[in-house]
Amino acid sequence: MPVKEIILIGGGGHCHSCIDVIESSGVFKIAGIVEKTNNCTLDSLLGYPIIGCDDDIETLRKQFEYALITVGQIKSGSVREKLFNKLKELGFILPVVSSPLAHVSKRSNIGEGTIVMHHAIVNAGAEIGKNCILNTKCLIEHDVKVGDQTHVSTSAVVNGNSIIGSRCFVGSHATVINGANLPENYFFKAGALIINHKDGKQLEVKK
Numbered sequence: 001m002p003v004k005e006i007i008l009i010g011g012g013g014h015c016h017s018c019i020d021v022i023e024s025s026g027v028f029k030i031a032g033i034v035e036k037t038n039n040c041t042l043d044s045l046l047g048y049p050i051i052g053c054d055d056d057i058e059t060l061r062k063q064f065e066y067a068l069i070t071v072g073q074i075k076s077g078s079v080r081e082k083l084f085n086k087l088k089e090l091g092f093i094l095p096v097v098s099s100p101l102a103h104v105s106k107r108s109n110i111g112e113g114t115i116v117m118h119h120a121i122v123n124a125g126a127e128i129g130k131n132c133i134l135n136t137k138c139l140i141e142h143d144v145k146v147g148d149q150t151h152v153s154t155s156a157v158v159n160g161n162s163i164i165g166s167r168c169f170v171g172s173h174a175t176v177i178n179g180a181n182l183p184e185n186y187f188f189k190a191g192a193l194i195i196n197h198k199d200g201k202q203l204e205v206k207k
Contacts (some may be wrong), residue, residue: 004029
């Protein structure tokens with residue numbers, strides 16, 4: 001069965017890590033990278049050609065069927081969301097990409113366009129939204145729900161039955177306690193302990 005070609009949208013630091021995951025999985029062949037319009041002077045990235053800029057995405061759809069958003073996300077998920085909507089409107093397929101070094105339970109559900117990085121763990125009953133980043137060594141425990149366009153960063157721990165809203169960022173080594181219910185569009189700092197007050201409000205406590 002031939003390996004499918006995929007194009008990567010965004011050539012920053014997060015793209016470097018995505019390339020490694022894609023190469024390791026062996027499911028897709030990277031055809032090239034699409035860069036920001038003001039950064040199209042580059043010729044290649046980690047040996048892969050820069051095949052266009054944001055303005056060329058519509059034209060590239062005539063040649064390629066698969067795409068992955070490789071723009072990183074820290075403060076806001078708005079850029080990734082805008083790109084996701086544009087790619088969907090053009091008819092691209094945005095696959096789930098998972099490292100062979102990750103553990104993803106067959107009893108979990110992961111939305112399109114999400115990438116699961118090396119040594120991440122997604123346990124049974126977890127529901128992950130579209131276009132998310134589950135970064136290196138993060139832990140998504142049983143029955144967790146994660147909204148669309150959310151980034152769970154390196155070594156973050158999301159304990160069982162928690163809910164994280166869309167377009168959130170959970171920083172490196174942050175811990176979400178069991179059963180927490182976190183709002184949309186929220187930034188949780190690295191190393192934070194994230195709990196719920198008894199009155200239902202969210203609280204972020206620096207470790």
